Amino acid sequence: MSEKKQLHLGVFLQGVGHTIAWRHPAHAQFTEFETYVRFAQTAERGKFDFIFFGEGLVVREHQGRFFGPIVNGRPDTIALLPALAAVTEKIGLAATLSSTYNAPYELARQLASIDHVSDGRAAWNVVTTFSNSAAKDSGGDQVAYNFSKEKHLDHATRYDRAREFVTLIKKLWDSWDDDALAGGQLDQRKVYPVEHYGEWFSVRGPLDVPRSPQGHPVIIQAGQSDDGRDLAARIADVIFSPHRNIDEARAFYADLTHRLTQYGRSKADLRILPGLTVVVAPTEAQAQAKAAYYRTLLGTPAIGCYLLSEQSGYDFSDIDLDGPFPDVDTTRPEVNGALLERWKTLATNEHLTVQQLIDRVTPRRTLVGSPTQVADHCQAWIETEASDGFILTPTLFPGDLDDFVELVVPELQRRGVFRTEYTGDTLRHHLGLKRPAVPTRATRGARHRTHSPQDRS
Amino acid sequence: MGTRNEPLILSVAIAGSGHHPGAAARSPQALDVAHFRRLVQTAERGLLDFVFLHDERALPDAAVTGRLDALSVLARLAPETTYVGLAVSVPTTYSEPFNVSRALATLDFVSGGRAAWNATSSGADAEAHNFGKTYAPDADERRSLAEEFIEVSRKLWDSWEDDAVITDRERGLYLAPEKLHHINHFGAHFQIRGPQITYRPPQGHPVIVQVDGGDPGTPLSATLADVLILHHDTIEDAQRAYAEYKAQAIAARRELRILQSILPILAETEMLARAKAATWDAAIPPGASAQPHARRFVGTPTQLADLSEQWFEAHATDGFHLLPAVLPDGLEELTLNLVPELQRRRLFRRAYTGRTLREHLHLPRPASQYAVPPTPIRNTVRRTI
Numbered sequence: 001m002s003e004k005k006q007l008h009l010g011v012f013l014q015g016v017g018h019t020i021a022w023r024h025p026a027h028a029q030f031t032e033f034e035t036y037v038r039f040a041q042t043a044e045r046g047k048f049d050f051i052f053f054g055e056g057l058v059v060r061e062h063q064g065r066f067f068g069p070i071v072n073g074r075p076d077t078i079a080l081l082p083a084l085a086a087v088t089e090k091i092g093l094a095a096t097l098s099s100t101y102n103a104p105y106e107l108a109r110q111l112a113s114i115d116h117v118s119d120g121r122a123a124w125n126v127v128t129t130f131s132n133s134a135a136k137d138s139g140g141d142q143v144a145y146n147f148s149k150e151k152h153l154d155h156a157t158r159y160d161r162a163r164e165f166v167t168l169i170k171k172l173w174d175s176w177d178d179d180a181l182a183g184g185q186l187d188q189r190k191v192y193p194v195e196h197y198g199e200w201f202s203v204r205g206p207l208d209v210p211r212s213p214q215g216h217p218v219i220i221q222a223g224q225s226d227d228g229r230d231l232a233a234r235i236a237d238v239i240f241s242p243h244r245n246i247d248e249a250r251a252f253y254a255d256l257t258h259r260l261t262q263y264g265r266s267k268a269d270l271r272i273l274p275g276l277t278v279v280v281a282p283t284e285a286q287a288q289a290k291a292a293y294y295r296t297l298l299g300t301p302a303i304g305c306y307l308l309s310e311q312s313g314y315d316f317s318d319i320d321l322d323g324p325f326p327d328v329d330t331t332r333p334e335v336n337g338a339l340l341e342r343w344k345t346l347a348t349n350e351h352l353t354v355q356q357l358i359d360r361v362t363p364r365r366t367l368v369g370s371p372t373q374v375a376d377h378c379q380a381w382i383e384t385e386a387s388d389g390f391i392l393t394p395t396l397f398p399g400d401l402d403d404f405v406e407l408v409v410p411e412l413q414r415r416g417v418f419r420t421e422y423t424g425d426t427l428r429h430h431l432g433l434k435r436p437a438v439p440t441r442a443t444r445g446a447r448h449r450t451h452s453p454q455d456r457s
Numbered sequence: 458m459g460t461r462n463e464p465l466i467l468s469v470a471i472a473g474s475g476h477h478p479g480a481a482a483r484s485p486q487a488l489d490v491a492h493f494r495r496l497v498q499t500a501e502r503g504l505l506d507f508v509f510l511h512d513e514r515a516l517p518d519a520a521v522t523g524r525l526d527a528l529s530v531l532a533r534l535a536p537e538t539t540y541v542g543l544a545v546s547v548p549t550t551y552s553e554p555f556n557v558s559r560a561l562a563t564l565d566f567v568s569g570g571r572a573a574w575n576a577t578s579s580g581a582d583a584e585a586h587n588f589g590k591t592y593a594p595d596a597d598e599r600r601s602l603a604e605e606f607i608e609v610s611r612k613l614w615d616s617w618e619d620d621a622v623i624t625d626r627e628r629g630l631y632l633a634p635e636k637l638h639h640i641n642h643f644g645a646h647f648q649i650r651g652p653q654i655t656y657r658p659p660q661g662h663p664v665i666v667q668v669d670g671g672d673p674g675t676p677l678s679a680t681l682a683d684v685l686i687l688h689h690d691t692i693e694d695a696q697r698a699y700a701e702y703k704a705q706a707i708a709a710r711r712e713l714r715i716l717q718s719i720l721p722i723l724a725e726t727e728m729l730a731r732a733k734a735a736t737w738d739a740a741i742p743p744g745a746s747a748q749p750h751a752r753r754f755v756g757t758p759t760q761l762a763d764l765s766e767q768w769f770e771a772h773a774t775d776g777f778h779l780l781p782a783v784l785p786d787g788l789e790e791l792t793l794n795l796v797p798e799l800q801r802r803r804l805f806r807r808a809y810t811g812r813t814l815r816e817h818l819h820l821p822r823p824a825s826q827y828a829v830p831p832t833p834i835r836n837t838v839r840r841t842i
Contacts, residue, residue, distance in 0.1 A: 066652075075562075075563040080566075083568075145650035148647050203589070
């Protein structure tokens with residue numbers, strides 16, 4: 001292997017939201033387990049670092065009805081990942097799970113157990129669960145209503161809870177020495193209560209699950225806000241960031257690198273992986289034709305209106321897609337006035353119809369091109385400290401992932417920037433991250449379990 | 458074939474290193490996938506209805522080993538098995554129904570309809586300490602919580618009708634909005650709007666298995682459970698309980714299966730079995746947790762088959778929940794010796810005849826409580842015209 005900086009690749013399956021390419025005749029059925037098996041096995045064939053699932057805790061509604069045009073609903077990742085561990089050998093398995101709607105002890109044992117049953121391939125994407133007050137039909141309070149709560153926590157409070165949650169969950173993962181179960185018999189002197197009594201949580205511990213193969217499952221964080229970046233710098237092993245252009249990405253990379261030093265960490269402890277949607281074909285012309293066809297799938301009035309309404313909070317139903325952008329009232333309290341003003345200006349200045357505006361503002365940024373062009377892009381980003389790799393967000397599933405694995409991966413391998421075989425077994429190994437050591441006896445203090453023989457002596 | 462139409466039901470408890478405290482103490486448990494794979498695949502080779510993996514939420518003071526999350530273990534083994542049911546304990550005391558019901562729906566999804574749920578309640582203060590509480594709620598409170606938890610989980614499983622996902626490409630509809638339902642549950646313990654965010658499970662509802670482990674905080678009711686695992690030492694007591702629960706089930710228009718827990722200590726002769734039991738009893742470490750809630754049986758496989766046949770034919774039970782004294786050896790012994798004897802007597806299946814756990818247990822697949830029932834009368838009228 002060359003000295004070149006190596007690319008890391010994940011692939012994200014959102015399952016809900018803007019994945020409307022289900023309308024493509026070749027799109028897989030999300031209601032079949034076989035679809036997820038194929039997803040995992042395809043990514044493993046492409047030697048990806050990990051596969052990655054999103055989370056949604058509410059079925060999207062629009063104007064008081066469940067919204068039919070998008071993929072709503074998905075399996076639970078806590079139960080899905082162990083099953084996918086059975087049909088793969090090396091690839092990492094990442095779940096998005098809320099720190100707002102879970103209990104730390106429960107999540108600690110679930111994630112540690114997934115790490116055990118996958119032999120060290122588990123990852124947790126920490127989210128605090130969005131609150132999009134503008135999307136009044138599917139905002140945070142609707143999530144709260146599924147958890148016997150009347151209100152979603154506000155942004156700052158959620159991050160406050162998340163910080164304590166992650167600190168505590170790491171203590172629980174560290175509550176067993178690595179060799180506490182050596183010989184099949186538990187040595188009670190190597191298990192420690194956590195005695196965490198904080199603002200949000202009181203947990204005595206220890207965990208009932210032994211320390212897992214990776215020590216800590218890999219932690220992913222996707223926050224973009226100041227709070228989010230700060231949390232990532234403190235606790236994350238991987239950051240999933242949405243970046244539109246390379247300059248923005250470089251600035252973000254530099255900012256995170258700086259923030260890491262404030263917490264006694266270095267860039268070696270964090271991988272920065274922006275999301276990337278790729279449409280690739282053997283030639284650029286073929287790729288462009290494919291991308292154009294995908295855009296037509298977005299084109300039903302219901303979906304266009306939904307996307308505009310969801311982002312802005314303004315009700316765009318019954319709008320004429322071929323007409324000019326309407327004269328919307330941007331001062332109403334439930335709408336995102338600044339966003340609506342931007343759209344209005346854009347549509348007026350460039351004489352866009354509503355449909356043309358939708359094409360401009362709603363799709364994810366998509367890289368369209370030949371295998372060489374896509375590989376050039378990937379290489380340029382990792383070589384100029386814009387990223388350490390990418391998390392692919394395919395539009396058409398499974399076609400787009402198949403194409404990337406068949407066309408782009410071999411090109412990246414030829415250039416010596418991506419592995420041709422897995423060189424280790426754990427996700428931490430794939431990502432080049434060290435396995436966290438257990439705290440030393442000194443930092444644990446004398447807090448053995450009260451009944452342990454040592455305490456009695 | 459015996460006088461009953463359906464075959465006897467057999468399940469097996471696979472947690473820990475065995476259910477006899479003396480025997481288990483001598484066989485340290487491997488906490489890895491290979492260990493559990495051997496158990497689950499042995500049970501499937503023996504054509505058992507389901508394996509049962511118990512779980513709790515704290516490390517006991519006298520623990521000799523750790524645990525893995527039971528749901529993760531059985532989800533991991535689902536793709537490596539085809540028929541055997543996968544029953545998992547998930548406690549209700551400190552959990553969210555929205556999360557638990559979703560994970561169980563997905564266990565059912567990845568296993569093609571083989572999930573079962575033992576809705577337990579957490580009675581130990583050590584568990585309370587891990588969830589921000591000083592003491593566990595009292596038994597009445599825990600039972601009431603578990604009952605509502607099951608009820609709300611059923612609503613969440615029903616909140617997507619079976620045919621909610623339509624992928625109508627022409628009309629641009631991935632799902633049929635009228636086939637999803639807010640559950641609007643407002644109970645004493647939970648207030649949940651719904652719907653769930655995953656599809657209806659393949660079995661409609663995972664099978665609900667409730668176990669009499671001597672804790673009054675555990676609900677045991679014919680209206681909540683699909684399978685009740687009881688523990689009686691005499692056939693008369695078992696018959697009485699069987700008749701009572703079956704009557705409750707009929708009144709509630711539900712199907713119910715009843716199993717009796719049994720801890721077999723088997724050998725080629727009764728004398729050898731007794732000697733084995735004596736050795737294990739002598740090895741019980743001081744302070745070891747009490748004997749499990751199960752009828753202890755010491756004898757030969759033929760004698761155990763005799764007892765099984767007698768209890769089954771006398772309507773004292775629909776089958777047995779086996780607690781092997783040691784694992785994995787005890788389970789292998791049961792599948793090699795007891796199962797063929799029951800097959801010879803035409804009491805037990807010679808091959809799986811269905812794919813889902815409900816099919817093994819001859820339990821109906823429930824319709825969604827929110828689905829509008831079809832209107833056959835109108836069709837009849839139309840046809841006659």
